[in-house]
Amino acid sequence: MSHDDDGLPARRRFLAGGAAAAAGALTGGLAPSRGRAAEAGPPDIPEWMKVPGADVGSQTYGTPSRFESGVIRNVPQRLKQYLSASSRTPLQDLDGIITPNGLFYERHHGGVPDIDPARHRLMIHGLVETPLILTMDDIRRFPSESHIHFLECSGNPGFEALNGRTASDLVGLVGCAEWTGVRLATVLREAGLKPEARWVVAEGADAAALTRSLPIEKCLDDALLVYSQNGERLRPQQGYPLRVLLPGFEGNMSVKWLRRLNVTAEPAYSREETAKYTDSMPDGTARQFTFVMEAKSIITRPSGTQRIAAGFNEITGIAWSGRGLIRAVEVSVDDGRTWQAAALQAPVLTRALTRFRLPWTWDGRPTVIMSRAIDETGYVQPSFAALTAVRGLKSFYHNNAIVPWRVAASGEVTNGYA
Amino acid sequence: MSHDDDGLPARRRFLAGGAAAAAGALTGGLAPSRGRAAEAGPPDIPEWMKVPGADVGSQTYGTPSRFESGVIRNVPQRLKQYLSASSRTPLQDLDGIITPNGLFYERHHGGVPDIDPARHRLMIHGLVETPLILTMDDIRRFPSESHIHFLECSGNPGFEALNGRTASDLVGLVGCAEWTGVRLATVLREAGLKPEARWVVAEGADAAALTRSLPIEKCLDDALLVYSQNGERLRPQQGYPLRVLLPGFEGNMSVKWLRRLNVTAEPAYSREETAKYTDSMPDGTARQFTFVMEAKSIITRPSGTQRIAAGFNEITGIAWSGRGLIRAVEVSVDDGRTWQAAALQAPVLTRALTRFRLPWTWDGRPTVIMSRAIDETGYVQPSFAALTAVRGLKSFYHNNAIVPWRVAASGEVTNGYA
Known part of the structure; x- marks a missing residue:
């Protein structure tokens, strides 16, 4: 690409503040407070160049700079409890489309379980030809796929919650990652679906045993059983060692800490699709199973x-x-x-x-x-x-x-x- | 996508081990040690479902599960010093194409400086019409771009280093991330290149003042000044608060902790492009400026x-x-x-x-x-x-x-x- 064909505006536009530049530019239209001419010589050698820096990573998982310690998940203050609660992605501090795992929003209904992957099992039963109990090693033997998808809580924000100060306060219950796992269809096919299979009831291994009914069409389309997020294994807050991912559907359906898939003809009508996660309408009725997160x-x-x-x-x-x-x-x-x-x-x-x-x-x-x-x-x-x-x-x-x-x-x- | 058109092999292939399945399958061709039938009933309720889990993220940056504590960067043992050293990405433990920032390989020549971004400056001088000194706030005002690119050390592995045990030991000096920053061309245009400009000598603010000469063609093509990696600000090990990224070129040229761009007619012939980072050939000559990392x-x-x-x-x-x-x-x-x-x-x-x-x-x-x-x-x-x-x-x-x-x-x- 040449100097001229990149579609950018002409030289020296960006730092030329409007009124400020016209009044006070030192050289070349530059506002004095934002970019200054360097004729006076280079800046001083900073102290961090005068001594050796820190050693190469000493057998630990890396962390951000101490100067970024304020960039953390946004946790509501003064809740009565934090077991069934959420934290929000700090959207206003992030660039690009990938949300780093350390800042990905959370939503838990019974706290974050501490699961030993060697002891975790996934059971697939109900309207299948061969019920299965799979270990994590079994699941990792299936053909894998990786896809970049967003994940979003359906209450992002709630209708009453429009008084936030930051982008994170308002719609921070969203993140985007590269997810790796097995197509759910592949695992269901391993068990063999019976013709009357219409729903798959997914249950998490958390203290809430969070349960959602997943429509079979989605399960046979782009649904994944995910074990990795942004290259590494899922974080505990994201369902370690195994979760469902239903791309584009409300986040609550992408059941974390997945332990059971019960293939059924009818939905379970669980708490999370009756008492919660339905939409009250002006006429007093409620919409149910509004899965898709709109644009x-x-x-x-x-x-x-x-x-x-x-x-x-x-x-x-x-x-x-x-x-x-x-x-x-x-x-x-x-x-x-x-x-x-x-x-x-x-x-x-x-x-x-x-x-x-x-x-x-x-x-x-x-x-x-x-x-x-x-x-x-x-x-x-x-x-x-x-x-x-x-x-x-x-x-x-x-x-x-x-x-x-x-x-x-x-x-x-x-x-x-x- | 329907049940049948996804191009996957037929049902119940994946867990059917070759010899093992023929000899010992319980049902449906499943090897008993890898996937077992569930007629005997579901697995026991694990202890992590019987008590509440951990609270929602308590104002800290998230970390992986304790069961993944072995997945860290691969640091060579028994080096004489770790200031000029490297650590490797644990490739064999990762999925997908995104390398999480906590596991991205490192290579330092004078340790990792601890830079205060409010005090960091980038000076652009030499064959430019208007020398500039920019703050990080200045740099963030320019138009931004995000691109997913690999970064790789040119010694990955050295020709003598073929005795590693793992994928990381052999070629772990590579990672891939979504980088966000400003096109280098945009910033050079802000200063105004003189016609005789052919190289840009980049200097880091580390104790080694690492210096490389970047060819002007690359600087005006896809080169970036990067401040974010995988959404968040660069880690200190990756050049916080600012680095060059020359997509596809040897990693050493993507100068970290960037403090100076000196536009020149000739390369600097710095240590890192003369004593190091040249290729000794069988006839006793050396290839220099072998920038591109081949397939x-x-x-x-x-x-x-x-x-x-x-x-x-x-x-x-x-x-x-x-x-x-x-x-x-x-x-x-x-x-x-x-x-x-x-x-x-x-x-x-x-x-x-x-x-x-x-x-x-x-x-x-x-x-x-x-x-x-x-x-x-x-x-x-x-x-x-x-x-x-x-x-x-x-x-x-x-x-x-x-x-x-x-x-x-x-x-x-x-x-x-x-």
Whole structure:
């Protein structure tokens, strides 16, 4: 690629703040506070160059820099208990589409079990020709596959929870990883499905024995039994040593610590698909088995609690759809009056986070910015008003509304709902 | 996808061990030691279901299960010092193509500096119109990109180092991640290149002030200034807060802890491109500036120190090429006499690890298995004999020979070179 054909704006645009540059540039249009000329000579030799650094990794698993100690999962404060609770991915601090395992959101219903993989078993029974009990070694002998997919809690955020400060507060119950495991279809075929098989009831080996009914069509499509995430074995918080992954479906169905698959003709109507994880509608009825996570997006930079300067600012964020590929993301920098197509970072993968970006020169005046995702089915992410016009305000799950960020004259960014 | 059109072999093949299944199957062709029938009832409730598990992540960065404590970077034993040393990615324990940051290989020349990002500066000077000194905040204001690429040390392995036991011992100086940063071309354009600019001399802020000369063509092509790896900020071992990434080039050129880019007409002829990182040839001359990492592959499962059972075993591994896409990987299960095309896991990305797989039914007889990568230029990974016929044995760097694994009648897998 040559110097000229990369589609980027002309030289020396990015650090030239709007008003600041015109008034105070030292050289070449550079704002003095952001990039300075170096004629005065190189910076001092920092102290970290004057002494040897730390030894090569001393038989431990690596960790981030101490200067990043604030980048951790976002755990709600002052809960009555933390056994059935969640933590959120710090989306506003992350780049790209891969969520590192140490920062991937969690949701537990009976705490995180400490499972010895040598003693873990998966039982497959019910409407099968040959019931099976498999060890982890058995499961790792099957043909494997790896796929990059998002995973998202269906309550991300709940309809009442629009008062968060950060992107993580609002939609941090999502992450994206490269998952490796066995196609669930392969294991079900090993047992042999009987013709009347319609559901697979999955049970976790946690203290809640979390149970969900999985429709057979999904189990025979892209569903996986996963043992690795981002190269390494699943973390305990993600279901070590074995979980289901139903790409694009609400996260609760991707049962962790998987110990049992009971093949049935009817769903189990478990707690997690009756008392919970149903959608209360305005007319008093409830939608059940609303599996698919609809298209959603959020701007992660700039986002709540961040502060920007006038001039060039890249707008970037993530989009995803449980129905497949993201076709487009549109961004508004004028509170929804006009929309521009953002660039999508390749690779754009089905049921994975997709990173979008839009160059933006902020004029320093207060405004509201927001994004909306459009998926391959043509579905367009709705505004909160449009969503609640249909769904009402009794719902908790499956809120995929547009998230607006307010930008003040000071450059401070805050939640546009609040 | 239906039950039948997924291209997998017929039901109940995978757990049916060859000889073992014929002799001892309980039901449905299952080897008794690997998958057993469940008519006797479900397994006992394990103790981890009887008590609540651990609380949701308590304000810390997550870590792997204690049962995976042996999966760490592979650090050589009994070195005289560990400041200028390396650690290797545990390839045989990993799946997919993403290397988690906690396990990514390291190579340091003066230890790992502990850099405060607020005080870090990047100076760009030499043959530029406007010298610049940039803060990390400045760098993060430029337009960003994310790309999945491998990074590999050029001495992976050295020509003399073929006696390792594991895949990590042999070629563990490689990893693959999603990198986010700014195109180097964008930053150079901000400074303005003078017409005579031909090289960019990059200097690290470590105690070694590691210095390499980067050809301008690469700097204006796909080179990046990287601040994030797999979503989060670079680890200290990977150059926190800023490094160069030259996709496909030898790892040493992707200068870590980057503090200076000096644009020049000639290379610097630094230590790392004269005394080191040149290739001694049989005629006594040395090749210099051999930047590109040629196509390579290795089978990671089964691989050295692992043990397999007769019957179905998936062969899987990784392939990569500094010249672009992997077009094909061929696998031999008969010591190189015949070769079969392996399946490549999508997405296949340029200058990234590519996961390959081949189903294999092992008959229990001793053999040797190996893989060879073919890249989009048509280049075929050579045998060690073919490589040394050209390169001799005086070289240390750029050994991309085929790695054979010996499979004994016992199922034990060992280094086929040893």
